[in-house]
Amino acid sequence: MxxxxxxxxxxxxxxVEQVTTLLVTIALLxxxxxxxxxxxxxxxxxxxxxxxxxxxxxxxxxxETKIRQFxxxxxxxxxxxxxxxQKDGYHGGLGFLINSxxxxxxxxxxxxxxxxxxxxxxxxxxxxxxxxxKLRIVNCYSPTNxxxxxxxxxxxxxxxELQVAVDVPARYELWILGDFxxxxxxxxxxxxxxxLHKNLGRYGVGRRNENGERLLNFLVFNNLxxxxxxxxxxxxxxxxxxxxVKDKKTKKSFPYFxxxxxxxxxxxSTVFLSDARSYGGAKLHSDHKxxxxxxxxxxxxxxxxxxxxxxxxxxxxxLVCNKELQSQFHQAVTQQVDSLPTPPNVKxxxxxxxxxxxxxxxxxxxxxxxxxxxxxSSDPQVCCMSDERHRLxxxxxxxxxxDRSELRRKINKLKNNINKRLKELETEHANKxxxxxxxxxxxxxxxxxxxxxxxxxxxxxxDLTPLGKVDKPFETYDNKWLYHIALCGTTNIxxxxxxSSMKGxxxxxxxxDENHVVGTQIMSxxxxxxxxxxxxxxGDNYNNHCDQSxxxxxxxxxxxxxxxxxxxxxxxxxNSQVDFCFYMFEWPTSLVCPANAKGGVxxxxxxxxxxxxxFVVIVVVYFILGVAYRRYVVGARGYEQIxxxxxxxxxxxxxxxxxxKCRGQSSGIxxxxxxxxxxxxxxxNINNDDDERLIM
Numbered sequence: 086m087x088x089x090x091x092x093x094x095x096x097x098x099x100x101v102e103q104v105t106t107l108l109v110t111i112a113l114l115x116x117x118x119x120x121x122x123x124x125x126x127x128x129x130x131x132x133x134x135x136x137x138x139x140x141x142x143x144x145x146x147x148x149e150t151k152i153r154q155f156x157x158x159x160x161x162x163x164x165x166x167x168x169x170x171q172k173d174g175y176h177g178g179l180g181f182l183i184n185s186x187x188x189x190x191x192x193x194x195x196x197x198x199x200x201x202x203x204x205x206x207x208x209x210x211x212x213x214x215x216x217x218x219k220l221r222i223v224n225c226y227s228p229t230n231x232x233x234x235x236x237x238x239x240x241x242x243x244x245x246e247l248q249v250a251v252d253v254p255a256r257y258e259l260w261i262l263g264d265f266x267x268x269x270x271x272x273x274x275x276x277x278x279x280x281l282h283k284n285l286g287r288y289g290v291g292r293r294n295e296n297g298e299r300l301l302n303f304l305v306f307n308n309l310x311x312x313x314x315x316x317x318x319x320x321x322x323x324x325x326x327x328x329x330v331k332d333k334k335t336k337k338s339f340p341y342f343x344x345x346x347x348x349x350x351x352x353x354s355t356v357f358l359s360d361a362r363s364y365g366g367a368k369l370h371s372d373h374k375x376x377x378x379x380x381x382x383x384x385x386x387x388x389x390x391x392x393x394x395x396x397x398x399x400x401x402x403x404l405v406c407n408k409e410l411q412s413q414f415h416q417a418v419t420q421q422v423d424s425l426p427t428p429p430n431v432k433x434x435x436x437x438x439x440x441x442x443x444x445x446x447x448x449x450x451x452x453x454x455x456x457x458x459x460x461x462s463s464d465p466q467v468c469c470m471s472d473e474r475h476r477l478x479x480x481x482x483x484x485x486x487x488d489r490s491e492l493r494r495k496i497n498k499l500k501n502n503i504n505k506r507l508k509e510l511e512t513e514h515a516n517k518x519x520x521x522x523x524x525x526x527x528x529x530x531x532x533x534x535x536x537x538x539x540x541x542x543x544x545x546x547x548d549l550t551p552l553g554k555v556d557k558p559f560e561t562y563d564n565k566w567l568y569h570i571a572l573c574g575t576t577n578i579x580x581x582x583x584x585s586s587m588k589g590x591x592x593x594x595x596x597x598d599e600n601h602v603v604g605t606q607i608m609s610x611x612x613x614x615x616x617x618x619x620x621x622x623x624g625d626n627y628n629n630h631c632d633q634s635x636x637x638x639x640x641x642x643x644x645x646x647x648x649x650x651x652x653x654x655x656x657x658x659x660n661s662q663v664d665f666c667f668y669m670f671e672w673p674t675s676l677v678c679p680a681n682a683k684g685g686v687x688x689x690x691x692x693x694x695x696x697x698x699x700f701v702v703i704v705v706v707y708f709i710l711g712v713a714y715r716r717y718v719v720g721a722r723g724y725e726q727i728x729x730x731x732x733x734x735x736x737x738x739x740x741x742x743x744x745x746k747c748r749g750q751s752s753g754i755x756x757x758x759x760x761x762x763x764x765x766x767x768x769x770n771i772n773n774d775d776d777e778r779l780i781m
Contacts, residue, residue: 115140115378118224124178147182181222192204203221229266264345270297286311286315288314289323313347322363323362328372361379399451473499477499570640620639624637637667655668
């Protein structure tokens with residue numbers, strides 16, 4: 086192996102001291118590889134300089150220049166062109182194009198053979214006392230796949246020379262630009278399971294050939310990564326070579342597309358990559374495309390140090406609708422502001438005020454939690470259609486496909502379906518949000534209407550809100566349980582019993598061993614001039630009876646002008662029937678009395694009338710709960726929704742029989758007495774054969 090070393094001339098040199106004095110630091114670099122298929126003419130070299138500016142390239146690794154003598158040229162735009170000589174043949178040739186803006190970071194170049202060259206760059210760090218970032222950029226040109234099959238030793242020699250170029254200290258950032266004439270192919274699931282995801286990206290194309298296997302082994306051995314397989318682009322920006330092949334049988338030509346040019350880097354340096362793709366619109370004509378990798382040197386710190394500064398955000402959203410939290414925050418700010426010492430100047434006063442508000446917000450409001458934004462693309466249907474569309478796009482690179490119109494039609498159809506699905510997801514999300522807002526508003530309005538009786542459908546007026554302004558919940562006893570009742574409250578009422586708490590409207594029953602929530606929300610209401618009935622639902626489920634349904638309760642507020650707020654009394658717990666389980670409370674109070682009430686229910690009404698009211702309430706509640714249970718739990722429809730339908734039918738038949746008996750009629754057919762049925766020939770003889778005739 087012959088190694089030739091050339092260093093840059095004095096004209097292009099710049100001392101390290103001068104480099105460090107330059108305050109210009111490089112943030113983004115564009116490295117590219119390009120097989121130009123000849124660069125002997127001056128006009129081609131000028132077109133190369135124009136493409137360098139057009140695609141914002143800093144360093145281009147050039148292959149197949151077909152130049153036999155070494156030359157160091159200056160192109161328009163003050164770009165530097167290095168063309169290396171060839172010792173064996175004249176069809177190859179390598180070179181570098183260096184942009185004028187990075188030319189002063191150039192240190193030296195070295196030629197190992199006709200197929201491998203490299204150069205070193207020292208880019209100063211943006212930190213004053215940090216050493217410069219050292220880059221080694223290698224340019225190479227591999228034998229073609231047919232030559233590898235016919236002469237494997239030539240390819241082995243190429244990779245030995247390439248190994249010499251990449252043997253650098255770990256502190257160097259290594260970038261390899263080249264035409265490897267190798268197809269790495271699309272990464273398979275077996276490749277991923279074998280750990281090749283550290284060397285190959287997801288977006289390779291084609292099938293792996295012999296040169297591809299050799300290149301993959303080189304990547305694994307040196308822990309390198311193929312940069313232009315890591316980013317998702319359209320197929321024309323992934324393939325790097327295009328051309329036409331004639332079919333020997335049909336004598337027709339069809340296009341082919343392949344990915345044989347690569348930009349390689351260390352696996353650890355993938356954090357530098359901002360993008361990598363191919364460009365096919367260059368002014369300099371070639372069957373190869375420009376393959377560019379954009380490198381962000383600002384990400385250098387990710388290799389050695391990871392530091393993140395998070396912005397502190399307070400949960401100010403909770404202050405909008407939570408009046409209790411607003412009151413707590415106001416009190417905390419007021420107390421701390423009152424205790425502040427007198428500031429020496431205005432600036433110190435503002436700083437104290439800001440710190441006071443921040444401290445109060447931290448103690449009361451708290452910090453905002455990070456929420457993951459829902460991405461509509463995570464929908465299974467969208468992901469499935471997107472993957473299918475990407476698979477069809479990659480099929481356009483298959484050389485065996487001739488008719489591509491059907492593929493394009495399927496791709497466009499999938500694109501339209503994806504857009505439709507995304508719109509459906511957005512509409513569904515908006516509808517859910519609107520429903521939640523409407524339901525919250527309706528629930529709040531219903532609770533206010535239940536407690537005040539001021540909705541438009543009421544013909545009587547009452548106000549139960551004073552019941553929620555007490556210091557502790559109302560209590561009532563029976564033989565086993567202690568009931569705690571809180572209604573129409575503006576503040577939360579907590580119980581000192583284990584695992585029991587009430588928030589807003591709630592009824593809780595407790596004893597020494599256990600406790601149950603009887604109801605947590607007012608579901609419906611009925612009433613009259615001297616009474617109001619509130620029904621609470623959404624309690625705990627029964628354990629063993631009532632078909633393990635939720636507990637419910639009804640509170641009958643009875644007018645008593647002398648009772649004031651009054652106290653509740655437990656009347657009964659009906660739990661013997663599946664569809665008729667509830668707790669019944671009676672609450673004498675003056676809050677439901679009309680404005681002109683004098684005696685109230687207890688004094689101006691008879692006992693019979695009171696019992697009649699309770700009976701009517703029980704019947705109404707019985708039918709409401711029974712119909713709801715049979716409709717939504719049992720699934721009955723029509724007359725089957727009536728609870729205990731068989732019982733009511735038997736009552737109807739009994740009442741009908743009683744009426745018929747009172748009228749002196751028997752149970753004959755159609756209500757006609759059988760002994761009165763006669764014919765001209767004598768009494769009618771009825772037997773089983775005549776039943777059908779009589780009914781007709």
